[in-house]
Amino acid sequence: MQHVIRIHDFSRDEIDRILDRAAELEPVAHTGSSDALSGRILATLFYEPSTRTRLSFDVAMKRLGGDVIDLGAVETSSAVKGENLADTISVISGYADAIVLRHPKEGAARMASEFSSVPVINAGDGAGQHPTQTLLDLYTIRKEGKLNKAKIAFVGDLKYGRTVHSLAHALSLYGADIYLVSPDQLKMSDLMKDALIESGTEIVETAEIDDVIDVVDVLYMTRIQKERFPDPNEYHSVVGSYRITKETLKDVKDNLIIMHPLPRVNEIDPEVDASRHAMYFRQSFYGVPVRMAILSMVM
Amino acid sequence: MKPKPGEPGDRELRVKRITNGTVIDHITAGQALNVLRILGITDRPEEVVSVVMNVSDRKKDIVKIEGRELKPEEVDKIALISPDATINIIRDYEVVEKHEVILPSQIEGVVRCINQNCITNTDEPVKPRFVICRGERVELHCVYCGSVIADRIADFLI
Ligand SMILES: [Zn+2]
Numbered sequence: 001m002q003h004v005i006r007i008h009d010f011s012r013d014e015i016d017r018i019l020d021r022a023a024e025l026e027p028v029a030h031t032g033s034s035d036a037l038s039g040r041i042l043a044t045l046f047y048e049p050s051t052r053t054r055l056s057f058d059v060a061m062k063r064l065g066g067d068v069i070d071l072g073a074v075e076t077s078s079a080v081k082g083e084n085l086a087d088t089i090s091v092i093s094g095y096a097d098a099i100v101l102r103h104p105k106e107g108a109a110r111m112a113s114e115f116s117s118v119p120v121i122n123a124g125d126g127a128g129q130h131p132t133q134t135l136l137d138l139y140t141i142r143k144e145g146k147l148n149k150a151k152i153a154f155v156g157d158l159k160y161g162r163t164v165h166s167l168a169h170a171l172s173l174y175g176a177d178i179y180l181v182s183p184d185q186l187k188m189s190d191l192m193k194d195a196l197i198e199s200g201t202e203i204v205e206t207a208e209i210d211d212v213i214d215v216v217d218v219l220y221m222t223r224i225q226k227e228r229f230p231d232p233n234e235y236h237s238v239v240g241s242y243r244i245t246k247e248t249l250k251d252v253k254d255n256l257i258i259m260h261p262l263p264r265v266n267e268i269d270p271e272v273d274a275s276r277h278a279m280y281f282r283q284s285f286y287g288v289p290v291r292m293a294i295l296s297m298v299m
Numbered sequence: 300m301k302p303k304p305g306e307p308g309d310r311e312l313r314v315k316r317i318t319n320g321t322v323i324d325h326i327t328a329g330q331a332l333n334v335l336r337i338l339g340i341t342d343r344p345e346e347v348v349s350v351v352m353n354v355s356d357r358k359k360d361i362v363k364i365e366g367r368e369l370k371p372e373e374v375d376k377i378a379l380i381s382p383d384a385t386i387n388i389i390r391d392y393e394v395v396e397k398h399e400v401i402l403p404s405q406i407e408g409v410v411r412c413i414n415q416n417c418i419t420n421t422d423e424p425v426k427p428r429f430v431i432c433r434g435e436r437v438e439l440h441c442v443y444c445g446s447v448i449a450d451r452i453a454d455f456l457i
Contacts, residue, residue, distance in 0.1 A: 006445070086424050107418035107443025111425045126416050128444055191447070 001297045003113040004121045007131040007166045012173040021293035029289040037066035043096035044070045047103045060291035089115040119298035134166040136290040140283040145257045153179035153212045156222035158188040163261045172199040179212040180205045183238045221260045221267045245269040321369045322387040323362040330381045331360035333453045378402040410455045414446040
């Protein structure tokens with residue numbers, strides 16, 4: 001494995017290998033330490049803030065005994081101010097054994113991989129790809145539910161949400177049935193639905209959570225952003241109907257898991273947090289073993 | 300006497316036959332100037348270039364380039380906008396080679412990405428590159444951001 005740029009670059013076998021490695025490393029991620037990457041240096045280069053993702057990589061590298069150099073907020077860093085990404089990557093790849101990159105332009109990670117002499121891991125490029133998020137989502141589903149032939153409902157913003165697009169593609173490799181639950185304004189594009197259907201995935205589309213909540217194994221919630229709605233009243237009425245409460249959950253399957261890429265706004269009532277179905281905080285933690293697996297496989 | 304359309308004499312009047320070089324025939328009518336753009340022939344070419352548009356009853360354009368034999372990889376890009384074009388290599392007034400354009404599997408630096416937020420639409424030192432997929436229609440998939448150009452490809456020529 002060299003660069004980690006798009007989830008589409010990985011076969012099901014390759015994904016399984018990463019998830020297997022993550023399972024091996026999970027005990028270390030909890031409390032332990034390892035010297036698997038001792039003497040190695042990871043550079044984290046974030047052109048837009050994402051504290052959660054950056055911390056998760058930082059912890060993953062340190063649990064494996066490696067060091068991290070963080071370029072800080074790139075907009076203010078004199079080291080790279082005014083320099084193009086290609087030059088920055090050429091320089092940084094001389095200092096580090098791998099680079100984690102987050103950048104506002106789509107395709108930035110792919111370009112960076114062409115200028116880097118060390119592996120590049122994409123931690124989000126614009127509205128494009130965020131493959132380590134997809135892998136931690138898959139790990140969560142495999143660990144806490146079932147990954148093969150899962151019935152999963154995606155709820156909320158299915159038009160702009162890259163998390164959903166990448167995960168839906170990956171789940172199509174595992175024969176999932178996918179339920180798309182969204183308001184009319186935020187439906188998944190036909191192009192993307194066609195690609196899923198072509199890959200043999202069953203798709204059911206609806207505007208009501210109640211239509212699907214009792215049949216699915218996984219409920220994947222997403223943020224609905226205010227900016228997507230020209231009319232604030234419309235936003236408030238839509239958001240209200242895609243909110244999970246204890247009441248919503250009264251007839252669900254015993255083993256239903258509720259996921260969310262976090263941070264949430266008010267898609268999930270905090271009273272749900274204590275329920276056995278709530279998996280979003282654990283999902284977030286699983287980012288550590290999954291990123292440990294990736295780091296150990298590229299370096 | 301005026302020759303009838305399509306007869307050699309008529310062609311003679313419009314454009315001189317070329318001695319050595321390339322004739323691109325059967326270009327989709329209206330696309331001749333885009334063909335020149337694709338070939339990188341700008342307003343001051345070194346070669347003698349003739350462009351004939353809307354050839355009478357045939358509804359096609361023709362481009363003739365004197366003194367230059369275009370390589371297949373140069374001309375295959377033309378297939379993006381004119382899939383029926385044919386390439387004729389001329390030596391000493393004779394057609395010595397003739398073939399249809401073939402869509403390449405990738406193109407670089409010919410078309411810009413449709414996605415304004417793509418890294419190739421910035422000042423970074425990277426040329427837009429596309430993988431070409433041919434199903435019912437020609438689709439260009441951006442290697443960097445994954446965006447797809449399927450309609451009006453000529454609008455995105457660099
Ligand atoms: Zn692009």
